[in-house]
Amino acid sequence: MPEDPKPAVTEALRTAILAGEYAPRQRLVEIDLCERFGASRFILRSALQELAAQGLVEFQRNRGARVRDVSFAEAIEITEVRILLEGLLAARAAERASKADIAMLRKLVKDMRAAVNNSELLRYSELNAQLHAAIRDIAAHETAARLLRQLRDQTVRHQFSLSLVPGRSAVSLPQHEAIVAAISACEPEQAERAMRSHLHSVIEAFRALSAAATQL
Amino acid sequence: MPEDPKPAVTEALRTAILAGEYAPRQRLVEIDLCERFGASRFILRSALQELAAQGLVEFQRNRGARVRDVSFAEAIEITEVRILLEGLLAARAAERASKADIAMLRKLVKDMRAAVNNSELLRYSELNAQLHAAIRDIAAHETAARLLRQLRDQTVRHQFSLSLVPGRSAVSLPQHEAIVAAISACEPEQAERAMRSHLHSVIEAFRALSAAATQL
């Protein structure tokens, strides 16, 4: 029963890049990756190509693969699209959520509030991801979910620096509460609006970060 | 000075699939494709993997690649997302269009009207694609444009069967005229609304086609 190495290696490499173990614009030397992941160059190359198609790495002819560097400007573009997609998911979730789904969402925001009160930034960030994932699952929109995953992976570095901004969670917590309230009340339009204004505030935060960075 | 075969082969294969030369669920035997495109198996495989990442073909372990079959239900999901993305592009185009851009758009709809009057279905379909591409270029939103291309490629077969529906162009022509009018008037919200209702009618047409097909 031989394993299926390619998806496993692809996932491992994706995780490593998302964890920041390889910096943007850093060259990904195939031999080194082979050693690290215990795979042949062919498998590695396949994995790199898949990640390239998803926008996580980029190829330069005869110069191999690098981690793609997503600029602030591009992160804003990506978030503009996320507004639309996550808005759609929120609306559909409001139409489809079962009692059990709603209970789960409420538990998540409750935990988020607790995390904020205890200043557990990392836990808050984790719960935040879980909440968005839960909404995505409830909405059951395969196409939107797939695209969102791509976009989210590309901006994970920026998401991270955002979560470190002091007071950021205090801003986003009530927004998440509003989203869950609208979904629980089965109000699609309101859920969509709440999600949109939430991500709009993310864009504003990006702009502020970008301005601060260029001042240095 | 050796050429760069991989992108060329990828494009050729994509074009062939989009042109319907390979039917959905048809197996893509690597040797045959090698012969047709004059490339080695390695290059072919790379091309197939890239197209797989873009959702045009799918792999089954030890059974190779097939043309991916996009169901009506999935085509509707995809169009739901297209509504959002193309709506965004229409709004941005309305904000950014220059005089020359507007002149080009107007020429396109004028040609479309002529094509409808002369019952040139193929030409109308071609101009339709050009119009959407022009709006995309004016909007200058790289992220949305990239995603849209993927989605469009996946539904090209359904788009085609739609264009054969009698009277379809008579429905969509005034919608296109409304979109261009809103962009020319620099009215982003109105342009977005016009584009959305246009694609809503596409979904309705899909639903009608789907119902007709299941009746057989």
Added chain:
DNA sequence: CACAGTGAGATTGTTGACAATATTGCCGGT
């Protein structure tokens, strides 16, 4: 006659080696 087992042929998955290209460090001229 139906059906499970089997084996040949076809097709894909993987590997290692080779060729093409870029990168780096060295050397000589000015």
Added chain:
DNA sequence: ACCGGCAATATTGTCAACAATCTCACTGTG
């Protein structure tokens, strides 16, 4: 000391052969 060219090395791009797996017709048995 500085700069441009050149050789050595490192890295990627490509290929052809091999191994693993699936497909399918054939065969022998109940």
